[in-house]
Amino acid sequence: GGRTGVSYLGLMESAGYGTPFRKDGSKQPKLHGKYYDHLSRDVHFEAGMHCIDCHTINDLHGDGNIYSKREQAVEIECTDCHGTLDAYSSLKTSTGSPLTNIEKRNDELVLTGKIDGKPHPATQVRSLAERNVLCTGMAIKGHVEKLECYACHARWAPQCYGCHVKMDMGEQGYDWxxxxxxxxxxxxxxxxxxxxxxxxxxxxxxxxxxxxxxGCQVIFTQIDEEGKTLALNKIFETADGHSGLAHNPLQPHTISKRARTCEDCHSNPKAMGLGSGHYVSRFNGLDIPFELERIVDEDGKQIQATNHVGARPFNKEELQKIKRTNVCIGCHQASPTRFWKTVEEKWGKAKDSKTHQEIPHMLLRKGSQ
Structure with a gap:
């Protein structure tokens, strides 16, 4: 599952050690039968916001339609409250439902907590753009148009690799x-x-x-009544030829004002879906030629399944573009957005490779004088 409820609180299921030990030498207490690590909490939770301060009645109780996935019934989007580069919040959800607890007060939009009545200023992206204080990533229009806000602003997400399931037909279980x-x-x-x-x-x-x-990487073992192994660490294959191990899109609910760094996406193989390059599956008893974190190969061929229709890893063209952008980071991240605005006003945009080479040369010559 997405585990968004505990993630929002800054909790993630731990490896189960129960450490650090308490003063009397005992382990930490369990929460709902599991040990948890405390990580950074969602910025909205830190501000005192409850789930229903964002999520609408349709999000929680449905809109009369039947959906195959929970997120398909969610109508609230980050931009519904915070607006976009080009427009302030419309005070409506992405499906047109009115946001009853957000209103304009003086020169700002304020969200009122539905449980405690606490006011929360809803920062507008458009306002940041007008004041020219956008961070580098948000100043790139392609980012805003092609990325979910939480692609960068979700600082972490719970990742449980390898769901090992054993069915023992010689032992009796409990019928829940x-x-x-x-x-x-x-x-x-x-x-x-x-x-x-x-x-x-x-x-x-x-x-x-x-x-x-x-979500989920099922690795199946089956033992019959006589103790004979019928299936050992079996990984199934989907009808379309992908590994039965799966990765799915998620809104982690671990939002932070400070986004992921440019390098964490553009120079990080794991972020691209290519894996970290450390886990050797066959040495760990798994008969697959790829690591559990790898969902696509360098040619953009999907390796692992997705359970969400239409969701997919990056294709070859997208992977190449992500990697190519990493070359640009050296200059464009080192200098603030205002600097590049000034450069653009003076020399215009670099519409081709030749102009792109000439402008840095002019800047370097000017800086050395």
């Missing part, structure tokens, strides 16, 4: 429906490892760049 023992086979679940940093990116069902997380 009838609440009786001995009615089912025994099932056990474990995993390979956990991560939270630098979530993988891909294209979500709306055609925008979004974080992707594991």
């Amino acid at each position: 429906v009838d609440e009786k023992a001995g009615r089912t086979y025994q099932w056990q679940e474990s995993r390979s490892y956990l991560r939270w940093e630098s979530p993988t990116l891909g294209i979500n069902t709306e055609g925008k760049v979004s974080p992707f997380v594991t």
Whole structure:
């Protein structure tokens, strides 16, 4: 699952050690039967906002339609409250429903908490643009048009790699429906490892760049009544030929004012879906030629499945463009947006490679004089 509820609070299920030890030498207490690590909390939670301060009645109770995925029923978008580069908030959701708890007060938009009545200023992207104080990434219009806001502003996401499931037909399990023992086979679940940093990116069902997380990477083992292994660490294949291991798009609900760095996307193979290059699957008993974090190859061929229709990893052209942009970061990230605005006003935009080479040369000559 997405685990967005606990992520919003800055909690992520831990490896289960229960450390650090408490004063009496005992382990940390469990929360709902699991140990958790405390990570950075969502900026909205830090401000005292509750789930329903953003999410509407349609988000929670539905709009009368049946959807295959939960996020398809969500009508609220970041831009509904914060606006875009070109426009202030319309005070409506992406589907046109009125935002009843946000209004204009004097020269700013204010969201009122539905539970406690607390006012929360809703910073407008358009206002930042007018004051020329946008960060480098947001000043790039292509970012705003092609990326979900949380592709950069979600600082982490829960990533549980390898969902190892064992079905033991020789042991009796507990039937949670009838609440009786001995009615089912025994099932056990474990995993390979956990991560939270630098979530993988891909294209979500709306055609925008979004974080992707594991969901779910089933690795199946089956033992019969006589103790014979019928299936050992079996990884299924989908009808369209992809590995049954899956990655899916997610809004992690771990938003921060400080976004991911340019390098964390443009020079990070894991963020591109190419994997970190460390985990060797076959040495860990898995009969697959790729690591669990890798969802696409360098030619843009999808390796792992997605359970969301229309979602996919980056294709070859997109991967090449992401990598190529990394060359630009050296100059464009080092200098503030205002500097490049001044350059553009004086020399215009670099519309071709020749002009792009000439402008830095002129800047260097001017700086050395």
